[in-house]
Amino acid sequence: MSESFEIRQITPADKIPMQVGLKMLSPESIRQRFFTNKKEFTEKELKFLTEVDQVNHLAYVAVHHHADGTLLPAGVIRAIVNSELKTHAEIGVTIVDCYQGKGLGSRLFNEIAERALSVGITHFYGDYHTSNLKMSRLLEKFSRTRKPISLKHTGDGFIYFEAPLKN
Numbered sequence: 001m002s003e004s005f006e007i008r009q010i011t012p013a014d015k016i017p018m019q020v021g022l023k024m025l026s027p028e029s030i031r032q033r034f035f036t037n038k039k040e041f042t043e044k045e046l047k048f049l050t051e052v053d054q055v056n057h058l059a060y061v062a063v064h065h066h067a068d069g070t071l072l073p074a075g076v077i078r079a080i081v082n083s084e085l086k087t088h089a090e091i092g093v094t095i096v097d098c099y100q101g102k103g104l105g106s107r108l109f110n111e112i113a114e115r116a117l118s119v120g121i122t123h124f125y126g127d128y129h130t131s132n133l134k135m136s137r138l139l140e141k142f143s144r145t146r147k148p149i150s151l152k153h154t155g156d157g158f159i160y161f162e163a164p165l166k167n
């Protein structure tokens with residue numbers, strides 16, 4: 001089998017891949033995603049991250065299938081519905097550094113957006129640091145076929161975004 005990437009919903013069996021994926025990330029990518037120097041997930045965090053209902057908490061993974069049959073975690077995206085505004089979900093995405101720039105972030109974004117629309121979510125929102133040009137380009141690409149994203153500088157070096165999912 002030639003090498004390829006699989007995009008699928010996260011499962012409880014992804015606890016170890018999540019931990020491995022975190023170890024594969026550069027300190028810079030960890031900071032851009034978690035805004036802190038995260039070394040590993042606790043058991044409680046892994047349960048929260050992988051045992052999701054795909055309605056109030058949506059999560060997808062990208063898995064690298066090597067030609068030799070090895071599977072490696074390549075990325076994860078999750079959207080958590082706002083407890084007060086059910087049409088809005090906070091989005092977070094991470095692609096392992098060696099797989100960045102191959103279109104995986106965009107594929108994950110589009111996949112989770114389809115699922116989100118089917119469960120009544122109309123907007124994704126979140127924050128990223130102003131230095132995070134890759135995230136800014138990813139959002140720009142995502143919104144090209146949809147209604148425009150709204151961006152707001154929060155004054156502390158971050159940008160708050162809201163992205164409509166319908167086109």
Ligand SMILES: CC(C)(COP(=O)(O)OP(=O)(O)OC[C@H]1O[C@@H](n2cnc3c(N)ncnc32)[C@H](O)[C@@H]1OP(=O)(O)O)[C@@H](O)C(=O)NCCC(=O)NCCS
Nearest residue numbers: 029032093094095100101102103104105106134135137138
């Ligand atoms: C932001 C991130 C998710 C982007 O994922 P990705 O898989 O690399 O993005 P894609 O390959 O789908 O590229 C989307 C756009 O981003 C830009 N981009 C991606 N990687 C880039 C790179 N290494 N250099 C410059 N631009 C890049 C490209 O413009 C691309 O658009 P194009 O295909 O029209 O050229 C990824 O860089 C990442 O995980 N960063 C660390 C964590 C993070 O910052 N998360 C966001 C905050 S929640």
